[in-house]
Amino acid sequence: MTTSTPQSEHQRRVRRTPLAARGEPMVWLTGACLCVCLLMIAGLLTAVVVQGAATFWQPRIHRFTLADGATTMGVPVREEPYTAIGQELADIEQMIARDTMPQGALDDEGRPMRRLYRVGNREAYGDPFRWVSLYNIQRLEKPAHATLLERREWGVWIGMPEAIVLQDALPAPAEGEAFEEAGTATVNGAPVRVTREIAPTDDGPVLRERKYIAEGPEAVLAVLDEYLDAADERWSRLYHLNEVVIGDINHDIEKERLRHREMELRHAEGRATDEALARSLERRDERVAELNREYAKVRAEAAEIDAEDARWRLVITEPEQGRFAPIRQTEPDEFMRLSQVVRAVPANDLDFAGRLGVYFSRWGEFVGGQPREANAAGGVFPVIFCTVLLTVLLSIFVVPLGVIAALYLREYAKQGVVVSAVRIAVNNLAGVPSIVYGVFGLGFFCYTLGRYIDGGPSVAWSNGVWFMGMFGLLGLTVLAVIAGYVARPVPGQPPSRRMKAIAWAGGLMWIGAAGLLIALLARSPFFHGFNRASLPSPTFGTKGLLWASLTLALLTLPVVIVATEEAISAVPRSLREGSYGCGASKWQTIQRIVLPRAAPGIMTGMILAMARGAGEVAPLMLVGAVKLAPDLPFSGRFPFIHLEKSFMHLGFHIYDVGFQSPDSEASRPLAWTTTLLLIVIIAVLNLTAISLRARLRRRFVTGAF
Amino acid sequence: MKPMTTPPATPTHGPGPRPAETGLESLAATGVQFTVIDAIRNNQPFTPAVHETILEQDPIVEVKDFSLYYGPSKALHNISMPIPRGKVTSLIGPSGCGKSTLLRSVNRLNDLIDNVRVTGEILLEKSPVYAPNVDVIELRKHTGMVFQKSNPFPMSIFENVVYPLRIDGEKRKSVLKDACERALRGAAIWDEVKDRLHQSGLSLSGGQQQRLCIARAIAAEPEVLLMDEPCSALDPIATLRIEELINEISQRFTVLIVTHNMQQAARVSDYTAFMYLGRLVEYGPTADIFQNPRLPETEQYVTGRFG
Structure with missing residues (x-):
């Protein structure tokens, strides 16, 4: 024993703390977990930003000639290897044997590559996207002046601009009378070619005269922008007349009809006299007649602009069949109108600055414009607007409600079993699947409360x-x-x-x-309800912005209540006692001490609620969001804000564009871009709220003004 | 069978009675007979030693046979003591003896705690504090209070000081300004803050914050100023300033101060009450209590032998 003592002491000195006891592996483990989380988030963000930002970049236009001699123009989208079978495989093997396989047509494993081209021209080709095997391409060039047209309808058209035409329909000459089939005329001081022909229309034959203002791709592109601006102006004017002015007139006529209908209902109930009914009828007829006169006037003005617009045409030809872009699918031999063009991109002529200009112009349209083509193109302005409005409305509803509820729970209610039960129930509400709130919102807000508002009990x-x-x-x-x-x-x-x-x-x-x-x-x-005259078509008794924001408010209520309760209970007792000691009542203490001090915490709840509410889609599909509602919920007419209207929402828009679009190849990039936009908007909303919270915190908690 | 003495309960929150520190074991060694403390420990009745000179004074607050219960446990036992007008009276005693509870009973701050029950009465200017028809808010406006830890509100220095007037509905700017200056001068902090009245009250140092709280407490010209260990969270220099301030203030207000620090009680107060386990033990002029106490327990306590 005595001999072993120095030995064991020696052992104790050299013995090191084991790794597990020092906890070093835990540092690695926790750090690694954090890294995995960060990587996933960074990966997601990178994917969204890269894909979303690339959507509007314009690649060069290719003109490719295939082995069978067909020449087509298209914009490359992506490439991938595929597995060739049958005849194709034999062809490929033959080409390899003859050593005629072009560079890069096969991947490293010897599989053939194919490239997806966006060829557009739906009227001519049917499918606007086409897979092309690289080995099959005989010739590939990027021709100058090749132009991609973004049109208001029917997707893009890719071709060579040939001419800008000023087309007039003159009275047809009498049968057998001769007319000049070709000649020259002077437009803007320059001589231009003119053609004339007899063309049949619904109202009999006319003499169609075409003045070729600009001919040849170079000449057309030189002046195109100028003519497009004028065409855009006409189009906007027509749009305004047809959609806004006529819409307002129709709205007024409908309102007059509903007013009289309400009078009829009252008369039937005995609450209006016969004279009142007669007066109402007279007033309605008078007013409707007046509105109809106005309607006719607007229509005439619109028709005039439309006739002028119809004169200006663009000839743009695709190389495969030599067809030009038609005015509509059913009239393949009429040139398209200039006003049908949203944007003309001569992709191969543009330098970097020009392409950047196109890029930002597309972003501008996306953020500030209306959707086109079943959401597959155009902008998302109404979507952004309504998403932000919805989020703001839900905050307006949820914050006061949640704060007041939390105040009662924490300040006034006697802490006991009941309050604990309520608190647990509120916490559990946060875990209810959001679709359940959607069902509740539809059943209660839309179908019960909304119908009551519309038609009474x-x-x-x-x-x-x-x-x-x-x-x-x-x-x-x-x-x-x-x-x-x-x-x-x-x-x-x-x-x-x-x-x-x-x-x-x-x-x-x-x-x-x-x-x-x-x-x-x-x-x-x-x-008897506020809108019974328009029944059975519902006003409030259906999906709408108001019900959607209330449903989301309900959904996010637990978040606000929990955050507010925590913030309130974190207010130091000494502050409350100080306030009571000064003779403040409970409410004065809450109002002047507790709430300001708890404001940053309440803001945290609001931020969480906004983040959750803005990203929610499932309940919105039931209580308000629709595929297309380009009008904003505002108007120049009473009551100016129309919360009963259904609306578009970014979350739902992503779902719609990404998965419900008829042209998924065209809309897929837009889904990424919309996702990017949603992330940015939520980030902006949150950052605003966070900076507000930081200011509140400086003011009320840390004390530096 | 030994009679069970109920241990003082510790409430989960609030200034309830804290468990008494037993320094008494060491007392047995001194061989002196402690009749009063023995009586308290055995829960037997006894007569506190109240010096006659106090009874001759004009009282502003009268505590009469006052008891207070936190739920089932009794925190104050039949306390009777007059607080003389215009003087500084300090309450001393070991932790958990009920000094703070007694102080908070005067402005009914104990109402905030659930399950508090009182018997007996407290008179402020001859009117009962615990009568059913008393407006508590009005009562508290007549009794300013300063707390152990300085608690400036999260608002500007100006708003902090005029808070009692604001909640009283005073809106006239001139009145508020005058009151603010008067109170800040009264609390000897005017010169330090007069240039930054609109900065946050939280931007001041600890001692300044406490003087700000005193300014707030005297802004509404209360009849009694209640101070609950106002210096216990401060460094010695800040403590000294506050003590000087108490001396100044005592010329205008009646001050009732709870303190742990016996030297402080000796320095600032005119009268001193010694409390133990919820009972008043001895109450008299400060000089007598510290130099010539009637009870040996008091002497032992003020000389620092227990507690």
Whole structure:
């Protein structure tokens, strides 16, 4: 024993703390987990940013000639290897044997590569995208002046611009009378070629005269922008007349009709006299006639602009079949109008700055414009606007509600079993699947509350029963007030059992009174709804912005309540006591000390609620979001803001563009771009809220003004 | 059968009675007979030694046979003591003896705690504090309070000081300004903050914050100023300033101060009450309590032999 002592002491000195005890592996493990999380987030963001930002970049236009001699123009989209079989495989093997296989037509494993081209020209080709095997391409060039047209309808057209034509329909000459088939004329001081021909129309034959203002790709591209600007102006004017002005007139006619219908309903109920009905009818007819006159005037103006617009044509030819872009699919031999062009991109003529210009011009249209082509092109401005509006509305609804509820729970309610149960229930609400809220919103807000607002109660009590209920409500309220007064707490003395019982009874009476009040409203024989004249088509009784924001408010309520409760309970007791010590009442303390101090925490709740609400899609599909609603929920007409309208939402838009689009190849890049936009918008909303919170925190918590 | 003495309960929150520190074991060694403390420990009745000179003073607050319960446990036991007008009265005693509870009973700050029950009465200017028809808010406006830890509100220095007036509904700028300056001068902090009245009250140092709180407490010209260990979180120099301030203030206000620091009680107060386990033990002029106490327990305590 004595000999072993120095040995064991020696052992103790050299013994190192084991790795596991020092916890070094845990550092690696936790660090590695964090790295995995960061990598995933960074990967997601990179994917979205790269894909989303690349959408609007214009690649060069290729003109390729295949082995069978067909020549086509297209924009390359992507390449991939594929597995060749049958005849194709034999061809490839033959080409390899003859050593005629072009460079890069096969991948490293010897599989043939194919390239997806966006060839557009849907009227001519049917499918606007085409796979082309690289070995099959005999000739590939990037011809100058090749132009990609973004059109208002029917997707892009890729071809060579041939001419800008000013086309007039002159009265047809008499049968057998001769006319010059070709000649020259002077336009803007320059001589231009003119052709004339007899063309049949619905109203008989006309003499169609075409003045070739610019001919040849170079000449056309030189002046195209100028003519496109003028065409755009005409188009905007027509759009304004057809959509806005005529829309307003129709709206006014409808309003007049509804007003008279309401009068008829009242008359049927005996609440309006015969004279009033007759006066109303007279007024309606007068007003509708006036509006119809106005309508005819607007239509005439529109027709005039349309006729002028129809004169200006663009000839752009694709190389495969030599066809030009038609005015519409059913009239393949009419040149397209200039005003059908949204943007003409001579992709191969553009230098880097020019391509950058196209890029930003497309971004501008995307962020600020209306959707076109079933959302597969154009902009998302209404979508952005409504998404932000929805988020703001939901915050306006949820924050006061959540804060007030949390204030009661934390400040006024007696902490006990009931409050704990309520708190647990609220926390659990945060975990309810969002679609459940959608179902609730549709069932309660749209179909119950909305229908009530539209048409009044479906079942009403008789007047006698209703008034009895009214007196019952009054009585209950008075009794409840008395009970509350009798059972008011005496300072310094715990309440007796009797007082407790009275207080409970008072509480129950308040609940009963609230229930009775709801029943009285829901069964009122005096309320007939605000929009019953337009029934059965619903106004509030269907999907809409108001119901969507209320549903989302409900969905995010637990977040706000929990955050507010935490913030309130984090207010130091010493501050409250200081306030009470100064003679402040409970409400004054809450208002002046607790709420300002808790404001940053409440803001945190709001930020979380906004982030959750803005990204939510499932409930919106039930209570408000639709594929296409390009009008903003504002108008120049009372009540200016139309919260009953359905709307577009970015989250739903991504789903729609990405998965519901008829042309998935064309819209897929847009899905990425829309995702990028949604991320940016939510980030901007959150950053705004976070900076606001930082200011509040500086002001009320850390104390540096 | 040994009678069970109920240990003082520790409430989960609030200034309830803290468990008494037992320094008494060491007392047995001194061989002196401690009748009063024995009586308290055995829960037997005893008569506190209240010096007659106090009874001759004009009281502003009168505590009469006052007891307070936190739920089932009794925190204050039948305390009777007058607080003389215009003087500084300090409450001393070991931790958990009920000094703070007594102080907070005067402005009914204990109401904020659930399950508090009181018997007996406290009179402020002859009117009962615990009568059912008393407006607590009005009462608290007549009693300024300064807390152990300085608690400036998260607002500007100006707003901090005029807070009692603001909640009273005072909106006239001139009145508020005058009150603010008067209170800040009264709290001897005017010169330090007069140029930054609109900075946050939280930007001040600890001692300044406490003086700001005193300014706030005297802004509404209260009748009594209650101070709950106002210096316990401050360094010695800040403590000294506050003590000087208390001396100044005492010329205008009646001050009731709880302190742990017996030297402080000796320095600032005119009268001192020694409390133990929720009972008043001895109460008299500060000089007598510290130099010539009637009870040996008091002497042992003020000389630092227990507690």
